Amino acid sequence: MRKSLPIFITSLILSYFPNVACAESSNLNQKVAIDLSQKALQSDLAYKITESLTVEVGPRLAGSPENAVAVAWAEAKLTSLGFDKVYKEPVVVPVWQRGEASAKVISPYPQNLVLTALGGSVATPKEGLTAKIARFDTLDALKHASKKNVAGKIVFIDQKTERFKTGAGYGKSVAGRVNGAIEAAKLGAVAIVIRSIGTDHDRLAHTGMMHYDDKVAKIPAAALSNPDADLLNAMLTRTDDVTLQLTLTPKSQGTTATYNVIGEFTGASKPDEIVLLGAHLDSWDEGTGAIDDASGVAIVTAAAKLIGELPQRPARTIRVVLFAAEEIGMIGGKAYVERHKDEMAKHYIAAESDFGADRIYRADLKVAASVFNEAQALLTSLTAIGVELGDNNARGGSEVSLLPAQGVPVASLRQNGQDYFDYHHTPNDTLDKVDPAALAQNVAVYAQFAYLMAQSELVLRPLK
Amino acid sequence: MRKSLPIFITSLILSYFPNVACAESSNLNQKVAIDLSQKALQSDLAYKITESLTVEVGPRLAGSPENAVAVAWAEAKLTSLGFDKVYKEPVVVPVWQRGEASAKVISPYPQNLVLTALGGSVATPKEGLTAKIARFDTLDALKHASKKNVAGKIVFIDQKTERFKTGAGYGKSVAGRVNGAIEAAKLGAVAIVIRSIGTDHDRLAHTGMMHYDDKVAKIPAAALSNPDADLLNAMLTRTDDVTLQLTLTPKSQGTTATYNVIGEFTGASKPDEIVLLGAHLDSWDEGTGAIDDASGVAIVTAAAKLIGELPQRPARTIRVVLFAAEEIGMIGGKAYVERHKDEMAKHYIAAESDFGADRIYRADLKVAASVFNEAQALLTSLTAIGVELGDNNARGGSEVSLLPAQGVPVASLRQNGQDYFDYHHTPNDTLDKVDPAALAQNVAVYAQFAYLMAQSELVLRPLK
Structure with a gap:
């Protein structure tokens, strides 16, 4: 039964695209997405990344020496995972010590x-x-x-x-x-x-x-x-x-530089167009920042890595942005928007994982109303792993919520937040709060979303 | 339906005692016990006592100044509740500061x-x-x-x-x-x-x-x-x-005196015979000692108080002992045994509440094997509030576990300890961990137990 499930789901999904040439590539995209999902569900990569960041770095308040260790960790991690490009962009942050x-x-x-x-x-x-x-x-x-x-x-x-x-x-x-x-x-x-x-x-x-x-x-x-x-x-x-x-x-001690750390798998045919997956690298200083937001870092990194392992890169570039200084005012997000102003038109869609490590139960979009139904239909395969397809009122979450104002379409891949505020911003934000199976489900959702959007033929703009 | 339940239970229990004169007093005892149980389940006295000790005193490590506040609190509380006698007995304890x-x-x-x-x-x-x-x-x-x-x-x-x-x-x-x-x-x-x-x-x-x-x-x-x-x-x-x-x-700073605090409702016809209900007054220093052991203090105090409110005192004396310095080695318990050596033969039975605030699910005894069945039958009314009748291998718990070696029969009124070690000896031992309804069930059990034992005609000794 287990082995036949993907085939069953594939058939189910393919039935949504019964006609013409366009359907053929859609069918293929859906098949790849389902394969990605299966791989994600069987992989412990995201858990290993979460563990690595929380154990080897731990707390990493923006502007702290530990945050500099986190930046080095992120560059090394993305590089070791084989991203095509890994780079960092400076962000000026205030230094505050508890x-x-x-x-x-x-x-x-x-x-x-x-x-x-x-x-x-x-x-x-x-x-x-x-x-x-x-x-x-x-x-x-x-x-x-x-x-x-x-x-x-x-x-x-x-x-x-x-x-x-x-x-x-x-x-x-x-x-x-x-x-x-x-x-x-x-x-x-x-x-x-x-x-x-x-x-x-x-x-x-x-x-x-x-x-x-x-x-x-x-x-x-x-x-x-x-x-x-x-x-x-x-x-x-x-x-x-x-x-x-x-x-x-507490003490305020001026400002210092930290970095947004970015990794990309370059698109095959539209390399200048970007599907952005975000999370934030900084954390508060008392926990090890496991669910806020090592898990997000791990989810988007593992999702991109799975796409990077495909025999064929998707059309668009998958860009993972590990934002600096979210906790102290989305400073890395604002710096990203400023620095990439001229590139905003090339951001096809963006999503961010910053709400813990529990399962995703719903996917909302913010795209041109005229294509919402088609865009949502692209994501039908998510329903097989417990994700309800939602509405067209996504805000995008954390840094990515800055992007719709720049005309960038976004998705909100909503996690179950039932327990999130039990641990949020406390010393209790530690690795034991992360369920490996739930984390893998998140990777499966992000990998499918990113791949399908990187291959999509739809024009998602303008937002209004 | 609610009002008729006690009557139903009374009938059920009375059917255990179908014969003779002895049965008549047994029947009456059972009826009083069931009334006590009903009152206990509807009373918030134990919760109020738990709240009072945790809010007005809080942490009370044996030998600390806060422990002296707790001793004064206990004397005042037992006095205000109308115990016939309230007194304290000195205990020498080491002083250790964290x-x-x-x-x-x-x-x-x-x-x-x-x-x-x-x-x-x-x-x-x-x-x-x-x-x-x-x-x-x-x-x-x-x-x-x-x-x-x-x-x-x-x-x-x-x-x-x-x-x-x-x-x-x-x-x-x-x-x-x-x-x-x-x-x-x-x-x-x-x-x-x-x-x-x-x-x-x-x-x-x-x-x-x-x-x-x-x-x-x-x-x-x-x-x-x-x-x-x-x-x-x-x-x-x-x-x-x-x-x-x-x-x-940490620092060790010699020794100081603290106290076992004792309250009694004097028995009507056998005032020198004692049913001892124990708990410990001291706590660790980081939580407010809610489940360890303000709840125990509250359970045995409220149970005794309910018996004290009866129109007629039971035959034996109900003695509540709030032991000193349990956490640092049952020092108050040892002092009690030493001080009351000559009175040990007069201790009819003893039980202690020191395992949190969750419900009691089982009652074990340690009495003469020859009367175990009859002694257990006395406690049949406990089954109506979720208590299984257990075996004759009780150890008595905490300080009371010192008493069988002195020939004293004991009971273990076992609480559900599923969550107890989530909070035990941590800063997290606070009032919010106490469920008022579960606490009231404990009082109902202790009140019935104490009353029935204070009235019992059985000879519970020798233990071996």
Whole structure:
């Protein structure tokens, strides 16, 4: 039964293309795509790449010495895998070092709390700062607070992040992390702590970027683990009068250069046209960046490698871009767009893997409405490995979401994000969270997608 | 239907006791027990107690200032709940402070590792120590190693702890934690790190007591989190030559006094005979000691309180003992046995809750073989809330396991330990791990057990 399945699927898919010359090449493309899928599902290459990056490099915060090791690792890895071209493009990034984070309830119930600095936060005074807590359900509630309830206090935004397959809970709660320090400082707060933007119950805090406004005082910002937010909340149900001592010692140290690392398998007949597969090479500094985003790096690299191993290169070039500095503001993505402005018209389509290592359940596109049905039909073989064909409203994800504004068609190959925010941006983002079989399914999807798009005869533009 | 259930169960149980005068009091006892069970299942008292101890006191390592707060909390709590007697008995304990723990792979793949000192460990030199890793699958493998492979190195025992409902995996792996430092030092190791004795995949290390032998050098001992043990292992599959820098700064600071805290509801007709319900008041220092053992404290306290609320006290005294210093060697339990030596003959039966907050699935006894069947029959009402009646080989658990050697009958009211070792002895032992409904089921079991034993006419001795 196992051996006959590909043949069955091939027949099924070929039935979508019953006519004419065009159908013949489509049939062949579909057959190659299904072969790629089978190979991907049987390969541990992506898992090996994920393991290599997490074990041999580990945490690789943009601008850190470890990130430079990651860049060297990426060049060496793409080269050793036989990419036709491997090169890197410089990106200037700020250097921010986490330092230490500690917090202690001073009264009425002395206890240490587990927390971590948010990315970009300023430090507290060296000896820490001590103030009462002012709790808010949400960023919005804080915005509507009065100065007299906030001034001189440490703001605590206590919003829980809900669990969804789509990851939609993150979008609902992350504003408190990003803009909380600005709103709290406007009302005279001396610092802000937020409930971690995460769906877990682990005593590990979720970091992530926060913003300042140059017109507003910059106050220290940190995230409490969910159990610690529960604890603080339980204290606040007993008394309004909870005093916290907070010490954060991050440092901002100017800027440095890092790199987008790029590998290509050159197209056979349209080498200047690009199917871009993206992921980001940097990670936060506390985990080993396994699901964010070593797995993405591994998925797109392994998918391209499988295509590179075919006896015949597809028409278009497959370009893998391992972006720099996603976590600290998609700096590598912006640099890529700037540097490749003149080449944007040659980007046939792009997709990025940056949502963990769980299975892909749906494929959305953003292409010219007139060809959406045909473009989607090209991807029919994905349905055999659990991927539903979605709509034409893809945004592309992470750096690739910058490309539609440049006229570039994109796909969103959506992963199940049910558990993603249990580990995201925590020390718990480690290799054991990656299921090799789920990872291989991702490779199978990306390999098919990239190959079929590299061979497609459709004109995917204009987007509007 | 809901309201008629108790009546149905009562009828069912009463059918076990069809005859004579004895049956009449048995019937009444069963009815009271079932009422207690119903009240327990509808009460949030145990959850409130667990919350109170974890929020208002939190971590309470034996010998620490926080432990003194816990003793005061316990006296106040038992008093406020209306126990007839509340008193404390001094226990001398060593004072050990954790300090900081850090570890870094120096070569070939520089990365920080997450670990924690084992309880009782000596410190490394202040600047840390740096040595190569010598890995062993188990403590037994270490015992069979040669000096030349170990001398001057940091031993790494990499044994995984298996997940079982009974918690049996712990017994299989814990010897490496307890005796690893002795065996490693015999072979000239400079330190030991073990894979945490835990079933989770969280980046949180499991502490717990370790031992030294005064005839063998005392070397620093720590536990790596499971993902960090995986990481170190993955490095060691790439090269034998992995160098670790380890810094631990624990301190031993002599001894101090702490207390067993005891509360009693005095028996109506046999007040000098005791049904002992135990739990331990101390906890490890990194979590808030929710499942180890605030939940146990809460279960036995709430069970006794429910009995204390009855219009009529049972025959025997219900004694709740909140033991000191369980975690660091059952010191409170040993002190209790010593202090109450002359009273041991008056301990009718004892049980202890110290295995988390999940449901009880089985009740075992250790009583005179001649009365086992009758004693077990007394507990038939437990089956209505999911408790299987087990065998006569109970050991009693934790401190109460010291009592059969004193001739005291015991019960093991076995909790589902499937998830217990995910959190045990880690920062992750927090209130959110406690399910209020499961906790209430525990109270229902302990309340029935304690009441039925306090009223029992059986002679449970001698044990052999």
